[in-house]
Amino acid sequence: MTDEARLEAFEARIARGEKIEPGDWMPEQYRKQLIRMISQHAHSEIVGMLPEGAWITRAPTLRRKLVLLAKVQDEAGHGQYLYHAAETLGATREQMLDDLLSSRAKYSSVFNYPTLSWADIGVIGWLVDGAAIINQTMLAKSSYGPYSRAMLRICAEETFHKKQGQEMVILLSQGTPKQRAMVQNAINRWWWPTLMMFGPHDSESKNSAELMRWGVKTRSNDELRQVFVNQLIPDLHALGLSVPDPQLRFDEETGNWLIGPIDWDEFWRVVKGNGPCNAERLEARRQAHEDGRWVREALAAYAEKQKTEGPQGPQRPQGPCEFARP
C-alpha cells in the first residue's frame, strides 16, 4: 500500500471510532503528537504532587492527612500509567524524564503556583482536579487505545480528588469569617491558572487541529473551558463565593457564563519557565531523580547479573504448582 492509501485507511478507522493500538500502522506525526501530549500529561501528574505534598505534614486532622496522602499517591500512579502509555509508542522513560529535567518538555502551568494556605488544597482538589476531569473525560474517548484506557482509571480516581476538595471548600465557606476569607483568597489565586489548564484559545492552538483530525482530542480547548466555567460558577455562588473576574456575566441566550479576557502574557510567561514556582518545582524533581540514582543502578546491576549468571536466588520447585487446578 502507498503511504497515501495507508493514511486513508487509518483515517477511515478513526472515523469509524476504532481504537488505534500500539502495533497498528499510524502516521509518524500521530505518534509524535501522542508522545508529546501523553508525556507532558505524565510530567504534569508528577510535578502536580509537589504543591499539595507541601501540606501533608501540615494537615489539620489525621483524616485530612490520610485523604491528602491518598490523593498525592494517586497522582504518582497516574504519572506511571501515562509514562507507560507513552512507552507503547516507542518513547523511553529515560528520554521523557531527561526532557522534563532539562526543561525541554512542558508540564501543566497550573502547578507553578504556590500553595499558600490549607484552603489551597481544597481549591486545587475542586477546581484543578475538576478541570482535569472535564479534560480527561474527553480524552477517555481518544483514538489511541492505551491513552483512552489510562483515562478511564484516572478519571475514576480524579472524581474522589474533586469530591474531597469540594467538601473542604464547602466546610471552610461555612466556617469562621477567617476560614471564609482564607478559601475566597485561595479561589482568587487559583481561578485564572485553572482556566489556563485548558490551553490557548482554539484560534491560537497550534496542535488542536491535527489532534482533532485524528481523534486524539474530540472537543476543543475553549469548549472544555466553557463546560468548566458553567459547572463551577453556580456552585461557587451557591456558597456565597465569587471568582476574580469583574467581567463575568451570564448570557441568557446561550446559557453560558462568559468570562473576561485571560492574561495570555502571564500564561506564556509561566509556560516558558518564569512562573512563581517553576525553578523550585524543577529543582525538586531533579533532586528526587538524583536521590533515586542508586535504585536505578542497583536494578541495572541485578538485571546484568541475571543476564550473565542466570536467575538468582531460590528457584521455584519444578513440577505442578501447588495451586495448579487438580
Ligand code: 3HC
Ligand atoms: N500548561 C503548559 N503548557 C501548555 C498548557 C498548559 N496549561 N496548555 C498548552 N500548553 C502548551 C502545549 O503543550 C503546546 O506546547 P508544545 O507544542 O511545545 O507541547 C502549546 O502550549 C500550544 O498549546 P496547544 O493548545 O497547541 O496544545 P494542545 O492542543 O496539546 O492543548 C492541553 C494543551 C489542553 C494541555 C492538551 O495538551 C491536553 O489536553 N493534554 C492532556 C491533558 C493534560 O496534560 N493535562 C494537564 C493537567 S494534568 C492534571 O490535571 C493532573 C490532575 O491530577 C490535577
